[in-house]
Amino acid sequence: MVRIYSINGKIIGKMELPDVFNTEYRPDLIQRAVVAIQSNRRQRYSAYALAGQQTSADYFGRRRGAFRQTINRGISRLPREKLGGGGLGRVRIVPHAVGGRRAHPPKGRDWSKEINNKEYLLALKSAIAATKDEGIVSARGHIITGIRELPLIIEDKFEELNKTKEVIESLNKLGLEKDLERAREKRIRAGKGKMRGRRYKKKKSVLIVVNNDGGILSSARNIPGVDAVRIDDLDVELLAPGTHAGRLTLWTKSAIENIHRLFT
Structure with a gap:
């Protein structure tokens, strides 16, 4: 009692x-x-799948056609932003570039x-x-x-x-x-x-x-x-x-x- x-x-x-x-x-x-x-209360988290890749940057290495070529110009062969008039801007996308993607971002994990x-x-x-x-x-x-x-x-x-x-x-x-x-x-x-x-x-x-x-x-x-x-x-x-x-x-x-x- x-x-x-x-x-x-x-x-x-x-x-x-x-x-x-x-x-x-x-x-x-x-x-x-x-x-x-x-x-079970903890939420999943990871990097955005397209982070650092939402850009117009591309690599132009065609031998045929000189439009926006990056070969034979004394610059690094890396994806660059497309500017008006066929120009090239900053290097993007690659991990070592400013604003580029992460090399090995955190992977999504279920914590439950x-x-x-x-x-x-x-x-x-x-x-x-x-x-x-x-x-x-x-x-x-x-x-x-x-x-x-x-x-x-x-x-x-x-x-x-x-x-x-x-x-x-x-x-x-x-x-x-x-x-x-x-x-x-x-x-x-x-x-x-x-x-x-x-x-x-x-x-x-x-x-x-x-x-x-x-x-x-x-x-x-x-x-x-x-x-x-x-x-x-x-x-x-x-x-x-x-x-x-x-x-x-x-x-x-x-x-x-x-x-x-x-x-x-």
């Missing part, structure tokens, strides 16, 4: 956990599932990875079960000193909070204040990633799982490190960011009761 808390942090009841919370911990499958999700459906569901069950293991949660870096037990379950009124201030107050009363404070810290990333849209490294804090959105999803998303999601949209990456399971998770009572929908 696990305690159910009110939005004020008081115990208002108890409930039994579903069997999914007894699943064996499988970090190998969790890692495979998260990598598959991230890989497949995972068996049964493997993914087992990884999801294992990641859910890891949220109640204090050792795994604390090893991930979460501060759980002020928390009485895991998993944390809160009444359904929590889903109706539509103010960020109210959500923070409720989380603090549940003993999550130190972990929220930990997630406020961010640092500048080392390397070139900071020039590519990911300047800061940020920490993950509480994951809020609800059954229905009464305003909680929009009010919780502005808290640093906090993610809020409906039970039907829960996936392994949210439960195990960076392939590391054991994320500190707050469940609403109805989300626990409807967790079976993930596996049907």
